[in-house]
Each structure stands twice: as C-alpha cells, then as structure tokens.
Amino acid sequence: MAGEIVYADLNIRGDSSLTSRPQPPHHLIFQGPCSKAETGTLASHLRRRLCDSPQNSSAGPPGCRLCPLNWLLHGDKCYWLSKESKTWNESREDCSAKSSRMLVIQDQRAMEFIKTITEGKYPVWIGLHLTTSKGNWTWVDGSLLNQTGVSLSAPDTGNSCGVWKENQIRGEICSGTFKWICQREAVLI
Structure with a gap:
C-alpha cells in the first residue's frame, strides 16, 4: 500500500x-x-x-x-474546493456548516498546494477580509495578514474580501460570486 x-x-x-x-x-x-x-x-x-x-x-x-x-489531505489539513459559486459570506457559512472554516494561508507550502488544486484557472474565495473599523486585512481565524511580500489591492468600496486569483491574493467586492475553499484539521488516528 x-x-x-x-x-x-x-x-x-x-x-x-x-x-x-x-x-x-x-x-x-x-x-x-x-x-x-x-x-x-x-x-x-x-x-x-x-x-x-x-x-x-x-x-x-x-x-x-x-x-x-471529497476532501483533499495535505499535511495535517483537509481541503474542500466548491464546484459552485457564492458570495464571500455565503461561502463562509457553507464552510461553517461543514465544521470547517474558509482557507487561511499560513505558509508557502500551503500556497503551493492551493496553486496545484486551482491550477490558476479560476478565482476562489479565501478566508480573508478587510475590516472596515481598522482597515486591516484579517483572516477568519482573527489573525492579521502578513503583508510582507504581498501586494494586495482592493476596490475602493471598503467591502473587500480575499480571492486567490491567478496564483496570488487579491481583493474583490464581497458580494461577487466565486468558488471557495474550506479547510479543517485532519483527524489523527
């Protein structure tokens, strides 16, 4: 085996x-x-x-x-890629209903894996949004985006959410519809 x-x-x-x-x-x-x-x-x-x-x-x-x-195992995480498109909030709710959260990119290895599953062909929502109160890009786990080496442009509306698009992170209006990626911890037995 x-x-x-x-x-x-x-x-x-x-x-x-x-x-x-x-x-x-x-x-x-x-x-x-x-x-x-x-x-x-x-x-x-x-x-x-x-x-x-x-x-x-x-x-x-x-x-x-x-x-x-139907989830993909990579390292100690499981990833699920949608086949349909929804808004960022609807995508976040769907991940939550699957006992997971939207993708939080924590390292280069995870970024390389996401490149392989999306093949750069279509944009997908990730768990990143622009908080209006402080103007910070924040992951759904509450951590701030480390913008070192990341150039992130966003629409001027203030209602911006993160998209993995053309193998990089971009900001889009949260009411747009894209596929999305959920992640959860793999179970160790």
Missing part, C-alpha cells in the same frame, strides 16, 4: 437518545505510518489495516491522518 490513499465507509452509530434519524456512514481518507503495537480497539484495527504505507514527505508530522470523502 506504499503511497496509496485508502477510502473506507464506516458506519459509526451515534447515541440514539440524541437523534431519531439513522446517521449516514462517515467517509474517510487515511494516510501515513502508524504503530502496529496497539490492539483491541477500532482505531488500532484501522491502523493495522489501513495505515501501513510509508509517510508522505509532505504530509506533516507522523501518524495516520484522515479527511472526509
């Missing part, structure tokens, strides 16, 4: 007192090396069965990482 990504459908039953509907199976992607020493639990069984491949050099810290079906 060296270098492979394995898909599994797990039917994990929830507490029936909390819901009256059956829960759908969880779709997961597994990648990375894992210890074979653990026994007796579902996690150790999955590790023995699904995580025997060598570590992908770009996959981040050691361990088996998993993402939901």
Whole structure:
C-alpha cells in the first residue's frame, strides 16, 4: 500500500437518545505510518489495516491522518474546493456548516498546494477580509495578514474580501460570486 490513499465507509452509530434519524456512514481518507503495537480497539484495527504505507514527505508530522470523502489531505489539513459559486459570506457559512472554516494561508507550502488544486484557472474565495473599523486585512481565524511580500489591492468600496486569483491574493467586492475553499484539521488516528 506504499503511497496509496485508502477510502473506507464506516458506519459509526451515534447515541440514539440524541437523534431519531439513522446517521449516514462517515467517509474517510487515511494516510501515513502508524504503530502496529496497539490492539483491541477500532482505531488500532484501522491502523493495522489501513495505515501501513510509508509517510508522505509532505504530509506533516507522523501518524495516520484522515479527511472526509471529497476532501483533499495535505499535511495535517483537509481541503474542500466548491464546484459552485457564492458570495464571500455565503461561502463562509457553507464552510461553517461543514465544521470547517474558509482557507487561511499560513505558509508557502500551503500556497503551493492551493496553486496545484486551482491550477490558476479560476478565482476562489479565501478566508480573508478587510475590516472596515481598522482597515486591516484579517483572516477568519482573527489573525492579521502578513503583508510582507504581498501586494494586495482592493476596490475602493471598503467591502473587500480575499480571492486567490491567478496564483496570488487579491481583493474583490464581497458580494461577487466565486468558488471557495474550506479547510479543517485532519483527524489523527
């Protein structure tokens, strides 16, 4: 299984007192090396069965990482690229509904990965917006954009949000419609 990504459908039953509907199976992607020493639990069984491949050099810290079906694993994060277009606020709400947030670009490695999945063909919303109170570009996690080496122009409306466009960050009017990228932490098993 060296270098492979394995898909599994797990039917994990929830507490029936909390819901009256059956829960759908969880779709997961597994990648990375894992210890074979653990026994007796579902996690150790999955590790023995699904995580025997060598570590992908770009996959981040050691361990088996998993993402939901249709999400892309890169390092210790899972990424989801929309197929439709929405406004920045609608995109942020969609990511939140997926138990994730809009993309926050934290390093050059993440930027290179985003280049590969968008192929520079179309603009996508990212989790960056211009705060009107202070005029700062702020990520959805509350951190400020490090503008060192980033030239970011925005419309004069003050209602600007971040777009990954032509392999760089640009400002666009937030009411425009683009595809978007959500991200979440991969689950370590």
